[in-house]
Amino acid sequence: MYYNGIYHLFYQYNPYGAVWGNIVWAHSISMDLINWTPLEPAIYPSKPFDINGCWSGSATILPGNKPVIMYTGINPQNHQVQNIAFPKNLSDPHLKEWIKPDYNPLMAPTPANGINASSFRDPTTAWLGPDGQWRMLVGSKRGRRGMALLYRSRDFSHWVKAKHPLHSSRGTGMWECPDFFPVSENGTDGLDTSTMGKGIKHVLKASLDDKKHEYYTVGRYIHEKDRYVPDNTSADDDSGLRFDYGKYYASKTFFDAGKNRRVLLGWMNESDSVADDVAKGWAGVHAIPRVIWLDRKGRQLVQWPVEEVESLRVHQVSYHEQVLKKDDVLEVDGITAAQADIEVTFHLPTLEKAEPFDPTWVNPQILCSQKAADVKGSIGPFGLMVLASDCLDEYTAVFFRIFKDQDKPVVLMCSDQSRSTSRKEVDKTTYGGFVDVDLEDGMLSLRSLIDRSIVESFGGGGKTCMTARVYPTLAVGGKAHLYAFNRGTEVVRISELKAWSMRKPRMN
Numbered sequence: 373m374y375y376n377g378i379y380h381l382f383y384q385y386n387p388y389g390a391v392w393g394n395i396v397w398a399h400s401i402s403m404d405l406i407n408w409t410p411l412e413p414a415i416y417p418s419k420p421f422d423i424n425g426c427w428s429g430s431a432t433i434l435p436g437n438k439p440v441i442m443y444t445g446i447n448p449q450n451h452q453v454q455n456i457a458f459p460k461n462l463s464d465p466h467l468k469e470w471i472k473p474d475y476n477p478l479m480a481p482t483p484a485n486g487i488n489a490s491s492f493r494d495p496t497t498a499w500l501g502p503d504g505q506w507r508m509l510v511g512s513k514r515g516r517r518g519m520a521l522l523y524r525s526r527d528f529s530h531w532v533k534a535k536h537p538l539h540s541s542r543g544t545g546m547w548e549c550p551d552f553f554p555v556s557e558n559g560t561d562g563l564d565t566s567t568m569g570k571g572i573k574h575v576l577k578a579s580l581d582d583k584k585h586e587y588y589t590v591g592r593y594i595h596e597k598d599r600y601v602p603d604n605t606s607a608d609d610d611s612g613l614r615f616d617y618g619k620y621y622a623s624k625t626f627f628d629a630g631k632n633r634r635v636l637l638g639w640m641n642e643s644d645s646v647a648d649d650v651a652k653g654w655a656g657v658h659a660i661p662r663v664i665w666l667d668r669k670g671r672q673l674v675q676w677p678v679e680e681v682e683s684l685r686v687h688q689v690s691y692h693e694q695v696l697k698k699d700d701v702l703e704v705d706g707i708t709a710a711q712a713d714i715e716v717t718f719h720l721p722t723l724e725k726a727e728p729f730d731p732t733w734v735n736p737q738i739l740c741s742q743k744a745a746d747v748k749g750s751i752g753p754f755g756l757m758v759l760a761s762d763c764l765d766e767y768t769a770v771f772f773r774i775f776k777d778q779d780k781p782v783v784l785m786c787s788d789q790s791r792s793t794s795r796k797e798v799d800k801t802t803y804g805g806f807v808d809v810d811l812e813d814g815m816l817s818l819r820s821l822i823d824r825s826i827v828e829s830f831g832g833g834g835k836t837c838m839t840a841r842v843y844p845t846l847a848v849g850g851k852a853h854l855y856a857f858n859r860g861t862e863v864v865r866i867s868e869l870k871a872w873s874m875r876k877p878r879m880n
Contacts, residue, residue: 373431374628375439376465379405381637382414382441383658384428384622390649395425397443400880401466404680405635405661407878414441414457414470421445421455421476428549429454430497430624432565434528438462441470442508444493445477451489453477454510456529478531479510479523485533487512487521494549496520497626498528499566501595509538511547511578518544518578520552522598538576539600541608545582549622552576552600553634555590555673560665562634564627568595573666575673576600579622580610586623587612590671605671613672617737617805618787618838619643620659636662636675640826643789643799643841659828659839660821667835672808676834677821685713685872694866696754696858701764702866703855708873710759710852712822718754719865720774720814726751729775729782740786740804745769745859752784754858758822759792761846762853768792768842770820770829771857774811783807783816785831785838792842803840807832815867822854823874 373380378401385398397415400408415426422445429443441457455476460469479495481487491513498508506528509520519540523531538552554563557571568574577588587610589602606613615623616638623638638659642649649655662675689706696702704714727750733739745753755771757764769788774781787803809816809832821828827840847853854871858864 373433373439373626374630375433375467376437377630378403378465380431380467381408381658382431385413387413390653390655391646395427397426397441399468404683405678406680406683408880409878410880411466411468414468415443415472419472419474419476421447421453422472423448424450427452428494428622430495431626432498439467440528442478442495442498444495447477449489451481452492453481454479454495475529478529479533488514491546492521496550496552497565499552502568507598509550509552511550513546516545517542518547518580520547520550520576520578534598536599538598539602544578544609545580547578548581549579549624550577551623551625553625553627554593555634555666557666557670560663561632562627562663562665564629568593573670574600576602577615577623583610584621585610585614586616586621587614588673589613590666590673603671611734614805615673615675616837616839618803619841620839625664633663634665635678636664638839640839640841644795644843645797648797657826662837667808669808672835674834675837676830677819677828681713681821684875684877686875687873689871691866691869694856694869696856696864696866698861699859701757701855701857703853704869704871707854707871708850709854710822710824710847710849711874711876712854712871713819713874714756714822714854714869714871715817715819716756716856716869717815717817717867718772719867720751720811720816721863721865723751723774723776723781723811723814725862726774726776726781729777731777736784736804736806737802738804739784740788741802743773743786744790744802745771745786745788749773749860751862751864752858752860753786754860754864755818755856756820757855757857758820758827759842759844759847760853760855761844761851766791766793766844766846767855768827768840769857770818770827770838772807772816772818772831773860781811783809783811783832785836787827787829787838787840789840789842792840792844794845795843798843803838805831805836805838807836809835824848
């Protein structure tokens with residue numbers, strides 16, 4: 373949350389080990405979303421309503437500029453219940469201490485309300501309706517139907533469950549970390565969570581416990597009926613739109629009133645083994661925060677790294693009008709390739725020879741695994757090879773392929789980890805997603821943030837994003853290289869490429 377000029381990040385943390393357990397709410401603060409200072413945990417098990425764990429939740433800023441936290445506690449029966457916490461001292465700018473009143477829990481599963489006590493967690497930021505009532509969602513499921521349960525309150529202390537969920541979807545399983553927020557149809561500015569009315573759509577996101585990835589829909593919130601109706605422009609299930617098609621989960625947005633933007637933070641878990649986590653003493657990182665807004669077509673969100681990350685840039689290099697013929701590889705020299713920020717715009721002189729698109733190719737991840745970076749095509753694969761070793765024995769490839777579907781281009785974006793490391797125990801899944809761009813001007817952009825074991829990539833100006841956790845053994849430190857490449861038969865031009873070495877921020 374953003375409060376009085378300071379960003380507060382609360383996150384699930386085990387103070388006693390590198391693997392999951394003993395969960396508390398760790399607390400870090402920042403002035404710029406990039407450099408972070410750790411504080412003591414804000415919330416930890418101490419009362420009957422959370423003695424077995426303090427799980428995920430959200431913050432809400434109440435009228436009078438008073439922040440509150442709602443979170444899931446695990447009680448002595450191992451039931452999931454929803455609790456509230458308040459700052460002990462509002463004059464403390466860092467809000468280090470939080471109080472949990474004894475009237476917790478505010479929401480609990482009972483035989484009467486039919487809630488599954490082990491599938492009832494992760495309350496959202498609340499919003500205030502025109503009728504003066506607060507609303508909040510809690511993730512749940514009934515059988516295999518995932519749902520966002522709706523609760524209402526007039527005083528933020530007494531909550532009543534609505535008869536119907538705000539929304540649900542069959543076959544999706546447990547909805548963890550739901551998120552519900554408004555977006556403007558007329559611009560990129562963020563909106564306070566309680567904003568509604570003309571020119572506004574809403575986004576509902578669910579993190580799918582079964583699949584360990586997230587999906588979202590864009591739609592309309594009918595506040596008079598407290599129902600959310602997705603537009604029919606994307607699937608309302610695990611094949612639908614995703615914030616990120618790679619290693620990214622349990623994300624959460626907040627309204628940044630300081631810069632009038634909605635900011636998304638996501639968690640990247642590891643790709644190596646539990647034994648590796650224990651050996652290194654930690655597991656899991658946060659992705660670079662992203663600003664998100666509704667695309668001009670109104671069908672999906674656009675994401676871009678917060679501008680503050682650019683403060684870490686040093687030693688810029690640039691390339692212009694570089695031609696990449698079949699099998700050309702261009703090294704991007706003069707930067708620290710192990711920690712870099714690279715923006716490249718490709719120009720495709722013609723789309724005439726694009727391969728036909730097979731309508732059965734509905735799963736882009738499978739398609740990317742079948743058409744990996746070393747599988748030659750017509751227009752593509754072209755893109756970047758990052759964290760690459762000298763002889764390309766090791767690299768992570770982020771690239772595009774262009775297909776033609778009834779004279780309309782189809783853009784596939786892939787992140788191929790198959791050769792990212794020689795370590796055998798690492799998950800090397802190849803990720804994929806389609807990019808909704810028309811290519812009328814032949815231009816297609818890619819940005820990648822590279823940080824030693826992390827590659828965050830943004831295709832088509834942030835329309836499709838992929839995060840990879842990779843663990844190179846050869847392309848480490850000064851031995852890492854960065855290349856632009858084309859393995860397609862058709863020429864691809866680099867209209868412009870800019871890259872920077874990145875300084876290390878202050879981290880916990």
